[in-house]
Amino acid sequence: xxxxxxxxxxxxxxxxxxxxxxxxxxxxxxxxxxxxxxxxxxxxxxxxxxxxxxxxxxxxxxxxxxxxxxxxxxxxxxxxxxxxxxxxxxxxxxxxxxxxxxxxxxxxxxxxxxxxxxxxxxxxxxxxxxxxxxxxxxxxxxxxxxxxxxxxxxxxxxxxxxxxxxxxxxxxxxxxxxxxxxxxxxxxxxxxxxxxxxxxxxxxxxxxxxxxxxxxxxxxxxxxxxxxxxxxxxxxxxxxxxxxxxxxxxxxxxxxxxxxxxxxxxxxxxxxxxxxxxxxxxxxxxx
Numbered sequence: 294x295x296x297x298x299x300x301x302x303x304x305x306x307x308x309x310x311x312x313x314x315x316x317x318x319x320x321x322x323x324x325x326x327x328x329x330x331x332x333x334x335x336x337x338x339x340x341x342x343x344x345x346x347x348x349x350x351x352x353x354x355x356x357x358x359x360x361x362x363x364x365x366x367x368x369x370x371x372x373x374x375x376x377x378x379x380x381x382x383x384x385x386x387x388x389x390x391x392x393x394x395x396x397x398x399x400x401x402x403x404x405x406x407x408x409x410x411x412x413x414x415x416x417x418x419x420x421x422x423x424x425x426x427x428x429x430x431x432x433x434x435x436x437x438x439x440x441x442x443x444x445x446x447x448x449x450x451x452x453x454x455x456x457x458x459x460x461x462x463x464x465x466x467x468x469x470x471x472x473x474x475x476x477x478x479x480x481x482x483x484x485x486x487x488x489x490x491x492x493x494x495x496x497x498x499x500x501x502x503x504x505x506x507x508x509x510x511x512x513x514x515x516x517x518x519x520x521x522x523x524x525x526x527x528x529x530x531x532x533x534x535x536x537x538x539x540x541x542x543x544x545x546x547x548x549x550x551x552x553x554x555x556x557x558x559x560x561x562x563x564x565x566x567x568x569x570x571x572x573x574x575x576x577x578x579x580x
Contacts, residue, residue, distance in 0.1 A: 326352060326499065329375060331383040334500060335451055337361065337429055341379050343370035345399055352497050354399050357455050358384050359448060363426040365390040366413070367446055367455050368496055369403040377403055381410060390424060392416035394436075394457025394496060395443050418444040436485075438478025439466060445481075452491040454504070459485075460511055462498040467552055468559040470533075475515060475563040482508045515560075522560055523569065523579060531576025533557040 326332070328342045338359055345353035356376070357367045364384045369391055370376050380388075380403070388411045393401035408415055416424065424431040429450055436445040439458035446455040458466050459481060468475075485508055493501040501507045525536040537553035538545075561577055564570040571580050 329379045343376040345371050360426040361428050363389045365424055368393050368400040369407050371399050371402040388413045390414050390416050392418050395440050436481040438481045440472045454490050454493050456493045457496045461495045462501050468556040470555045470558040473559045526579050
């Protein structure tokens with residue numbers, strides 16, 4: 294298993310146990326999230342975990358159902374019949390809108406099927422738009438960085454941000470070369486600091502009850518990663534793979550290294566924009 298030089302992109306593998314349950318439970322702390330269980334996070338918010346974990350993420354995608362009499366589904370998850378039935382079982386014909394924080398099939402794959410089953414309206418999220426339900430008001434915000442065209446949804450009544458890939462409680466969201474942008478990431482973080490948030494409801498893992506602390510920790514992790522990369526370059530590493538390999542623990546496999554190298558590439562792009570590094574024929578080097 295790789296020891297990531299990216300503290301906010303830790304490589305973990307945790308087992309997901311449990312079967313499909315349709316009862317609702319009240320959220321009472323950081324115990325394991327069970328796939329298929331509709332969990333009441335508040336009077337207005339239900340969360341259902343999809344059955345799509347990966348080596349980079351200890352949990353699959355969280356689907357959020359907001360509202361009581363009228364429901365909007367955010368990130369309906371992948372095309373998976375078990376998860377789909379869980380969402381339908383929780384929301385039924387009360388589901389009026391369906392949308393997602395990004396176009397990743399792990400988040401948005403079930404949109405068409407859910408619309409076909411429920412007759413709900415597809416929402417294409419745009420910055421500044423609002424969703425008005427019987428009991429709630431949601432404002433949509435651009436939150437680029439994790440991927441291009443990434444959105445977050447602010448539940449005004451609770452100051453809860455359905456934040457997608459922006460952040461997670463276990464800091465396990467990987468950066469993707471060619472899609473993630475650290476400069477945009479920092480801008481999104483700064484935006485959240487001005488929103489008077491009470492909590493993050495992320496796409497992966499548990500609710501985050503202290504948004505400012507979580508953002509501060511993530512920024513520190515990004516900064517530390519930059520410094521680790523600069524140290525590796527000083528020691529002679531020249532490619533993202535060499536930097537990732539130098540920072541990985543014994544027993545790391547090829548998949549681990551490749552994932553770390555993706556994140557390293559994203560950081561190198563930002564460092565190049567800041568003129569801290571440059572790319573030569575022989576590879577990356579410090580300016």
